[in-house]
Amino acid sequence: xxxxxxxxxxxxxxxxxxxxxxxxxxxxxxxxxxxxxxxxxxxxxxxxxxxxxxxxxxxxxxxxxxxxxxxxxxxxxxxxxxxxxxxxxxxxxxxxxxxxxxxxxxxxxxxxxxxxxxxxxxxxxxxxxxxxxxxxxxxxxxxxxxxxxxxxxxxxxxxxxxxxxxxxxxxxxxxxxxxxxxxxxxxxxxxxxxxxxxxxxxxxxxxxxx
Numbered sequence: 001x002x003x004x005x006x007x008x009x010x011x012x013x014x015x016x017x018x019x020x021x022x023x024x025x026x027x028x029x030x031x032x033x034x035x036x037x038x039x040x041x042x043x044x045x046x047x048x049x050x051x052x053x054x055x056x057x058x059x060x061x062x063x064x065x066x067x068x069x070x071x072x073x074x075x076x077x078x079x080x081x082x083x084x085x086x087x088x089x090x091x092x093x094x095x096x097x098x099x100x101x102x103x104x105x106x107x108x109x110x111x112x113x114x115x116x117x118x119x120x121x122x123x124x125x126x127x128x129x130x131x132x133x134x135x136x137x138x139x140x141x142x143x144x145x146x147x148x149x150x151x152x153x154x155x156x157x158x159x160x161x162x163x164x165x166x167x168x169x170x171x172x173x174x175x176x177x178x179x180x181x182x183x184x185x186x187x188x189x190x191x192x193x194x195x196x197x198x199x200x201x202x203x204x205x206x207x208x209x210x
Contacts, residue, residue, distance in 0.1 A: 011186030019120035020095025043103030
């Protein structure tokens, strides 16, 4: 049957997750960040090949901890394990990065990627995943071919070479997160929906009289 539906996204605290004051210094490595559980579903097996191909001039800070220990012998030297982070530490890590690398193969709504965007980070994710609902390709990040290391490497290099245009993409990522995924937007959408239901035709019959 034809039933009207409305999507209301879970919101994030865009005042807490906000851009920091870091300015990338000339000659400094382009810093990528991965925050998430260490499991194949998240695409962590792609991180080392991507960073190995990127090589000098790029670095990845990631949340690995004990779960990543078995994979460390095969990791290149431009990968740095931050271990498990508290909420404040996650925000600080996002504010210290240039872009968010999130090659997840399967997600619900990827709140961590939205939080990264709210901190002003372009997101590199995968096509044919829920990331297409979050990232505007070429505007707030890049969507790469699923499981294609070379495509991810190209996207990272493209970001690093953008110069002043990167700052514009970072601003657009922040704007997109605030406009579409802020807590206040979620609350307003829910209130609007409840009001429509309450004042719909026949609603008075199910509303208790004082």
